[in-house]
Amino acid sequence: MSAVNDTKFNSAVFLLTGIPGQEDVHLWISVSFCLVYVISIVGNSVILFIIKTDASLHEPMYIFLSMLAITDLGILISTMPTILGIYLFNSREISFEACFAQLFFIHSLQLNESSMLLLMAFDRFVAICNPLRYTSILTVQTIDNMGLISVLRSLTVIFPIPFLLKRFRYCRANVLSHSYCLHAEVMKMACSDISVNSIYGLFITFLTVGLDLLLILLSYVMILNTALSIASNAECLRALNTCVSHLCAVLLFYTPMIGLSVIHRFGKGSSPLLQTVLSYISLLLPPLINPIVYSMKSRHLRAGISRALVKCRVSS
Template sequence: MPGFNFTGLTTPSTFILMGIPGLEYLHIWISIPFCSMYAVALIANSVILFIIKTETVLHEPMFYFLSMLAITDLILSTSTLPKMLGIFWFNYHEINFHACLTQMFFIHAFSGVESGLLVAMALDRYVAICNPLRHSSILTNAVVGQVGMVALLRGLVLMTPHPFLVRRWPYCQTNVVPHTYCEHMAVVKLACADISINSLYSLAVIILIVGTDVTCIFLSYIKILHSVFSLPSKEARLKTLSTCGSHVCVILTFYIPALFSFLTHRFSRHIPLHTHILLANMYLLVPPMLNPIIYGVRTKQIRKCVTQIFMTNIS
């Protein structure tokens, strides 16, 4: 694997992505589940988008937000997996400096977008359960588009400083990044400068996005549970709660790997580097794979449309 040292203060033309340090001999085997998850994510999210676009019965706020989530998942997984598989299969470790910054921006920005969309979907569930008679008048197509645009712009704006901050630092020791992709702190730690501004800004953005979004989701579900347990019958309560099941599963799928990745990176010095990198990869691979499956299995309308398309093709 190529690597370079720098004797002066400079900006490297390329970075070298190591892959998973300490597990290089397992790269080819690790690539099998990674590639499988990527294939499932591509196919399942594409199917979700096709069904929502072609079936007019699914032209509702919840499914519009789901289509935005599917697009975000496709961008997230495609930002990392092709290059990662190039490392695992062909030992192609080099990445252009500006391509590295672009990858970094897309990964972090659309992670923020996905978190915002989960809040939007919580808003949809809140209105549908707590104010069902006004659901269609509150969440109009225009409002849904505006909410999606806010989630997109927030992720893009808050993450834009990351590549610019990385670009300003000199790199005088090495350009070898001990990671499978251009993760922000993994790249910044190579700089020959005080990077505290990067670390503080990154932490502030994470706290702002995750703290705000988790709080909003938590408060919305307190309201939802209050409304649900006010219903007169057990059957009605269970039926209403079941409409939130898919969203809750997606929330857990997104935030739990993110939490473990964040905690191991920030606060534990005793966890092996390859464990942190594997967790960081799971954070970017598992949600895009599971989100469409969760909604496809648990949502009656999607399940029915998939069955109809499948039966039509067979006949």
């Protein structure tokens, strides 16, 4: 009887879900998602183009920003096929292999974004607390090494997860509550003991995202202490103003991610709509808002965009 039941329920696919209770207006919702993707991809691509082509922006702050933009583009590309597939074509099925691959890229890119935010906090810390050694500390070679270590860390800690998930038996309905695959949700679909996955997930969350956030907070404590010690109020405000864009990026990234993680593990009675909205915010809002905030707050980046527009007009 057990073998019969396994054959009956162990399907080869997961079923993804859109916004609960809004199935009748999926086509209209798809318009909003299409706009979000277009604006996000164009915004981050413009940031990358301007930083690459404008020699005056080849500084540590903007190099880290370009790394953040690449990571945001990766997140958009990882989530776009399944999200638009659901809302445009009602395509809900995703194979186990595709699901495991998607969650690998989503989680590794999220961890890499956390690393980028930490590196950008370190950049602001050095610029404000030790400005005389800024260029000697953040050399091109050092920046490249920091970026490489961040990528390797993200890939290394997420690499075991698809293999840990693949060893399970899935004998339930396999209906996921999001439009893409996440580790915390996929492992709950298993009929096996998931304690190893649960412990490992918590471990890497605290070791990576938790540690990054702690170091970012520590860096801003030291930045604030240094800024307040500056005699001139104008110079103090000018120094803190250079951190506004980064602080917005930190809040946009960590707040919904932490909230979603807590709900997945402890909020069994929480609203499915709340989970869905938080999941979209955590993945799609940072790539959308980051280019806008940095373009508005960075005078040098705005100048670079203006020069690029002038060149386009002249050449046309």
